[in-house]
Amino acid sequence: MTKKKLALEIIERLKQEYPDADCTLDYNQAWKLLVSVRLAAQCTDARVNVVVQDLYARFPDVNALADASVEEIEAIVKPCGLGHSKARDISACMRMLRDEYGGAVPDDFDSLLKLPGVGRKSANLIMGDVFGKPAIVTDTHCIRLVNRMGLVDGVTEPKKVEMALWKLIPPEEGSDFCHRLVYHGREVCTARTAPHCEQCCLADLCPRNGVKNTGAPKRAKSGAPEDAPKQAKTGAPEDAPKQAKKGAPEDAPKQAKTGAAGRAGKPA
Numbered sequence: 001m002t003k004k005k006l007a008l009e010i011i012e013r014l015k016q017e018y019p020d021a022d023c024t025l026d027y028n029q030a031w032k033l034l035v036s037v038r039l040a041a042q043c044t045d046a047r048v049n050v051v052v053q054d055l056y057a058r059f060p061d062v063n064a065l066a067d068a069s070v071e072e073i074e075a076i077v078k079p080c081g082l083g084h085s086k087a088r089d090i091s092a093c094m095r096m097l098r099d100e101y102g103g104a105v106p107d108d109f110d111s112l113l114k115l116p117g118v119g120r121k122s123a124n125l126i127m128g129d130v131f132g133k134p135a136i137v138t139d140t141h142c143i144r145l146v147n148r149m150g151l152v153d154g155v156t157e158p159k160k161v162e163m164a165l166w167k168l169i170p171p172e173e174g175s176d177f178c179h180r181l182v183y184h185g186r187e188v189c190t191a192r193t194a195p196h197c198e199q200c201c202l203a204d205l206c207p208r209n210g211v212k213n214t215g216a217p218k219r220a221k222s223g224a225p226e227d228a229p230k231q232a233k234t235g236a237p238e239d240a241p242k243q244a245k246k247g248a249p250e251d252a253p254k255q256a257k258t259g260a261a262g263r264a265g266k267p268a
């Protein structure tokens, strides 16, 4: 089976397995997802979702956060770890949104990449979840799983994985596919325990590259994923309890997920 056919089959099976997979970072405005994504680095989505409540209670919009000092932001976001660098990036990012984009989040990839603290993973997440455009979010689950599944061969550099997946994944499927990889990576194809290949919906397809042992039977789906703190299901970044489902961001209504041109041809 070619990698492309394998990818299409995996996409279909994961759709059946996780029909509602989406981001578990809570947000109702695009700029809030930008903040949360930055805070989610080396932190669980669950903790981020709690910490941002305090942040937004004090600084409820882009202007307020742009006017805040780095120290004021750091004092609130410290529980997420890397407090100073995250606060510095959030401050600079909000100032750029205020000064260059009228407080809105730009809807093109290259502009997003220029925002302080925003890398390809975050920019793709915003493109997919906020703007409904093609996106490949290469987080740790994605990279581990697509290697095990044989969609890439020993590629661990996120940008290279992204570029390889653009060639295999239909653009309109990319964002949801990556969210489903996160679910699957937490529940079945786990990182901190051996993967539960015997119960995997991909067991007959997957070459299990790099997998030496398979794990004990996985818990029921309602149980906590074994490689994640008991919280919510998934997010593009890491973990979280779901509060109000992400609504359509006020400054960036979700568009249809199809049609827009992908970034597959973008130079690596």
Ligand code: SF4
Binding pocket: 148, 149, 188, 189, 190, 195, 196, 197, 198, 200, 201, 202, 203, 206, 207, 208, 209, 211
């Ligand atoms: S068969 Fe095993 S290695 Fe392959 S995706 Fe499933 S759990 Fe992961």
